[in-house]
Amino acid sequence: MVKKEDLLSTIDKNYLPSHIAIIMDGNGRWAEEKGQERLYGHFHGVESVRNIVEGAAELGIGYLTLYAFSTENWDRPRQEVDGLMALLVDTIRKEVPILNKNNIRLHVIGDMNMLPVFALEELQEALHLTEENTGLNLIMALSYSSRWELVNAVKNIGIDVKKGSIDPEQINADTLQQYLSTSKFPDPELMIRTSGEYRISNFLLYQLAYAELYFTNTRWPDFRKENLYEAIVDFQKRERRFGKTGSQIQEDINVS
Numbered sequence: 001m002v003k004k005e006d007l008l009s010t011i012d013k014n015y016l017p018s019h020i021a022i023i024m025d026g027n028g029r030w031a032e033e034k035g036q037e038r039l040y041g042h043f044h045g046v047e048s049v050r051n052i053v054e055g056a057a058e059l060g061i062g063y064l065t066l067y068a069f070s071t072e073n074w075d076r077p078r079q080e081v082d083g084l085m086a087l088l089v090d091t092i093r094k095e096v097p098i099l100n101k102n103n104i105r106l107h108v109i110g111d112m113n114m115l116p117v118f119a120l121e122e123l124q125e126a127l128h129l130t131e132e133n134t135g136l137n138l139i140m141a142l143s144y145s146s147r148w149e150l151v152n153a154v155k156n157i158g159i160d161v162k163k164g165s166i167d168p169e170q171i172n173a174d175t176l177q178q179y180l181s182t183s184k185f186p187d188p189e190l191m192i193r194t195s196g197e198y199r200i201s202n203f204l205l206y207q208l209a210y211a212e213l214y215f216t217n218t219r220w221p222d223f224r225k226e227n228l229y230e231a232i233v234d235f236q237k238r239e240r241r242f243g244k245t246g247s248q249i250q251e252d253i254n255v256s
């Protein structure tokens, strides 16, 4: 295994992904493999969140989106959902001073109407307390699903067309972008999913159009900075073509 410092020195600091999105998966299996309850895995997953947020901030990444809870996750057993909500509130309360110390601004995307009031209040407080920070933008996807987001965007565009504030003939990709919950953020350039699952699970379907996808077998509670560095090193080896040919991309690089 390559040492953490060696991996870090391999990273080209001038070619970092501006936005990294992570599907933090595998907490439940990690716990079950240790003969523990699933919630034990979620609890340890928080340590990975802390480590990765710190790692991203140290590197100077602009945006980090973490998929923490999907719309579909509401269908899990009541005990797990309740445990996750309590963990969320507890974590936010503990982490806000650290976010402030590291100049990290918290954002949230998702269907906030679904959250219990105590969680929503804690979240709103944290958003407010970190809103002046200008370093890493940490975006938590909570009660989020991409289909929910797209349906919501279409509904709101429809409302504004009816009101007359937008002309349907003028609707373009920029219009749709403005109605997404990610309107203020650039699209992710690198998407990581842990725990050996090869699917998107309703995460940022539109925004991931040209993201580089990176899958690792590492379960989320075991994921640390060195794993993030590995993903970034892998990203930096890829040729991103955006529909063009490889030689066009090489020409573009030579010109710039």
Ligand code: IPE
Residues within 6 Å of the ligand: 024, 025, 026, 027, 028, 029, 030, 068, 069, 070, 073, 084, 195
């Ligand atoms: C990811 O881990 C965390 C959440 C979805 C809340 P899982 O809970 O999905 O863990 P596995 O995939 O069952 O192992």
Ligand code: IPE
Residues within 6 Å of the ligand: 023, 024, 025, 026, 067, 068, 069, 070, 073, 197, 199, 201
């Ligand atoms: C996706 O993980 C959601 C989060 C990581 C929050 P799931 O574990 O819920 O996804 P599926 O059900 O395996 O696709």
Ligand code: MG
Residues within 6 Å of the ligand: 025, 026, 027
């Ligand atoms: Mg899972």
